[in-house]
Amino acid sequence: MTVSVNGVTHEIDAGATLGELIARLGIRRDGIAVARNYDVVARGAIDATALCDGDAIEIIAAVAGG
């Protein structure tokens, strides 16, 4: 199945979790936050969140700003 991560399409195994996706992409866990289909996924729920085909995932962090 495919999911979009920050606007880029990724092919992942059916039944994969959000935690597995983040691990496969090598994304750090601290200082980030994740939204699935425009809803924030709580830090503690990332590993247990099953992904569905077509999910839109946003992964953010702090950058310089005023």
Next chain:
Amino acid sequence: MNDQLHIGNYTFDSRLFVGTGKYPSIPIMQAAHAASGAQVLTIAIRRIHLDDPSGKTMIDYLDRSVYTLLPNTAGCYTAKEAVLTAKLAREALGTDLIKVEVIGDPDTLYPDTRETIAAAQELVRAGFTVLPYIGDDPVACKQLEEVGCAAVMPLAAPIGSGLGICNPYSIAIIKERAKVPVIVDAGVGTASDAALAMELGVDALLMNTGIAAARDPVAMARAMKYATRAGRIAFLAGRMEKKRYANASSPTTGLIATRQESSS
């Protein structure tokens, strides 16, 4: 002097909030933050780069034992975008503070008042301590206060313009009528602007480009620290009344004579 700033459940000794954008380098930014005496630093929220997923983020360069972070929703053009950005910021950083910034026009970066109020209202309901960036509009500031914002942050001039306090009368009216702290956000270009804003009685200043784009950002950060303090103390001291004619500071009696005084 016990003159602390209270915003929601937060208390600060410094009345100068500083951004993290546009510095020539990370070490200069860190030195400027230290020189400013600021206790609150603003940051933005963006998608991480998937080509460098484990790379540094801005919080790796900010000492959270010293600084309180104020994430912003800069770059958002709708309330919906701002609300999601705020909720992501809260999850990433573990703070309920949010600077709501909903832009209405890319050239002036003026806020979209309607969307700003809608975002602020929803985020207050969601338990955030909301500090909205807004125009120098007393009505909009009052409406933001009424939906539960912990402070209001009127601009003094367009973001990044350094034009100074363009409408001191509006800023003064906003302060006179507000029941929440007023933080002048955007437009301060140099120390005299900071002092003037504080002399109007506002509670604090938020600046980024005024420091970061100075030739020597660390020195300008120090200047802004002193100017903010000086303006605050001058406001508390209560300035003298302005008069159109002179009023001698030295005694007008006991003057020496250079002409023979008449005797009768």
